[in-house]
Amino acid sequence: MGEMAEDRIYADRRGKRDVYVGAGLGVTLVAISDDRVGRFRLLRGGRVHSVAADETCVVIATDEGIYRATHGEETFEDLGFGPAVAVGLDGEPTATGPDGDPIAAGSDGNLARYDGEGWQSIGQVTDVSAIDGEWVAAPDGAYRLTGSSVERTGLTNVRDVAAGDVPLAGTDDGLYAYGDGSWTREQEGAFSALASDGQRSHAVGETGLFERGDDAWQRRSLPVDEPIVDVGYAQGPIAVTDFGTILVDPPAAKDGAEGWRSRSLGLTDVTSLAVAGSTA
Secondary structure (H helix, E strand, C coil): CCHHHHHHHHCCCCCEEEEEEEECCEEEEEEEECCEEEEEEEEEECCEEEEEECCCEEEEEECCCEEEEECCCCCCEECCCCCEEEEEECCCCECCECCCCEEEEECCCEEEEECCCCEEEEEECCCCCEEECCEEEECCEEEEEECCEEEEEECCCEEEEECCCCCEEEECCEEEEEECCEEEEEEECCEEEEEECCCCEEEEECCEEEEEECCEEEEECCCCCCCEEEEEECCCEEEEECCCEEEECCCCCCCCCCCCEEEECCCCCEEEEEECCCCC
16 A cells, blocks of 8 residues: 555554644644654644644744644634743643643744733743743743742752653753752753643653663664654654654554554754644
8 A cells, every 4th residue: 555545544543643843934734643753744833833733723933933723723813922942731621721821932032821812911921932831941040830930949940840740851951850949960961842731751862862761761762873862652652853854652552563653744943843732
């Protein structure tokens, strides 16, 4: 069976998840079905700095602003924020949606939450690199959103954060976990991308991809020698490289084979990924 014929089957398989990949070209929708990478297509052109998704929608941060689309739709709504460098979703049910409100960081340092009618300012954080749930990463520290304000919790040169049950932060000098009001370093070295869904945690370091298991971090081998940009979760972990290769590590492949499956998306300058239905 040819590749195009196989792609038509993927969308009908049980376990299908939509994955959004942000890149210099725009945002691309990728169909992940169990252990396979299926069809993909560009949804919207223009550089995407970050992307977030939940059960109902996907939001993207661009040089022009914050845009949102409902899953299954190809038209993105301008939420009227202005130039943005990062976007996230707080993950808490609100009157505007079952999965929470967009939280955006502007190029001017403005951090704000969208309440369905407009943007409500939370505070000022310069050069935000990532937002995950109530956590914000920036060069001068890891910040936590507390209602209508933002609180610095420590660290410096924070590249990424992952909310999860145990919040994580990746910095230029280590991988940190938050507990009892302070950060504890769990791994040395520079870490640039993190993911956690409460049951699984992954971190991208200068020496590769790490997975937490039995309270210890272990390095995972990958089938490609390309820098990992971001990680998320469907049935199993999903990763994407700077050169546009998407990797899927299914818990149980249909053909019985183990290990990562990969496919090139033909993208460059990849910045982030988000899985529909997941805030990891």
